């Protein structure tokens with residue numbers, strides 16, 4: 317496809333690699349959006365009261381719904397290795413599944429305490445699978461803060477499912493990554509209107525709808541943090557369609573075009589399908605970009621969405637990126653976005669938070685995108701900040717959400733301008 321590539325993109329920019337103290341949520345956070353998506357799944361966190369509090373306070377949603385996550389609490393005696401945590405876990409799972417026949421997929425989610433006592437959840441999942449198959453499939457993955465940043469929880473969850481997907485020889489398109497249902501429907505409608513199909517989605521709503529995978533499967537990712545899932549699918553013989561991520565009008569068009577090219581969709585059909593939503597996206601972005609144009613942005617590493625979002629803000633909203641930090645840089649995934657991001661910003665991977673705070677103070681950007689832990693102190697120092705976690709909880713993919721995506725960045729700038737005005741009056 318013809319994309320308006322900058323003469324010099326960021327793919328060859330030397331990456332500033334930092335390994336120091338990090339300020340990010342752990343991978344348990346992903347349960348908050350995954351449990352909404354996978355309607356017959358239950359996430360059982362094997363962890364401490366701290367983990368339970370994180371989920372309850374961050375999710376706070378279980379008043380009207382039947383809960384679909386819980387915590388098997390490891391008490392102090394377990395942590396001291398005095399109790400047989402495995403026997404207790406089996407009992408908890410047995411009770412849960414007897415009470416809740418609607419559960420068809422059970423995820424044992426590891427945490428810091430289960431890491432510390434080296435509880436082998438892979439073996440536990442195997443054992444429990446034998447007991448509860450075929451009605452329930454038991455998986456395990458780690459959401460521990462020792463090992464994962466907050467979006468890696470989804471990656472670990474999906475990667476755990478891939479080896480168990482049934483084989484197929486069909487040439488299916490697989491869309492990988494959790495999106496809100498309304499956004500997923502928009503994506504599938506656009507692709508179907510181009511005559512592309514059959515299309516499968518991971519994660520699926522229910523165990524019975526899980527995709528099959530094989531050497532003829534081609535897959536596209538909608539989230540840039542799915543490195544392990546990408547590797548697991550490649551191991552199953554599937555082929556990745558590399559593309560910029562579907563954020564903003566340009567990203568959405570490029571992502572759809574990459575898939576359309578793979579399936580031989582004629583250009584005029586492609587253009588006619590995207591024309592109206594694309595025009596709506598351009599108009600909605602223009603309305604927000606007025607406040608963003610000419611402003612500078614600094615990304616702390618947090619969600620792994622940083623590189624595609626920097627590309628969107630620079631190219632479609634007229635911002636200047638000073639530093640684009642990401643917890644991990646997977647070139648196979650974000651390479652096409654790096655190609656589009658004009659050379660200039662520092663690209664950093666990992667974090668040494670004190671050094672990065674020094675850099676943000678020296679650069680004094682108009683907008684800083686960071687985690688909750690850094691946002692409050694930076695606001696107190698006079699910086700306008702955007703919480704990275706909101707970008708994961710808000711529908712931001714594809715054309716109809718492109719204006720809202722730009723709005724997430726313009727709002728803190730508007731708020732700061734209002735506060736400044738009030739202070740001056």
Ligand code: SF4
Pocket residue numbers: 342343344363364366367368370426427428429459460461462
């Ligand atoms: S997994 Fe670790 S970081 Fe996450 S809530 Fe539990 S104790 Fe805290």
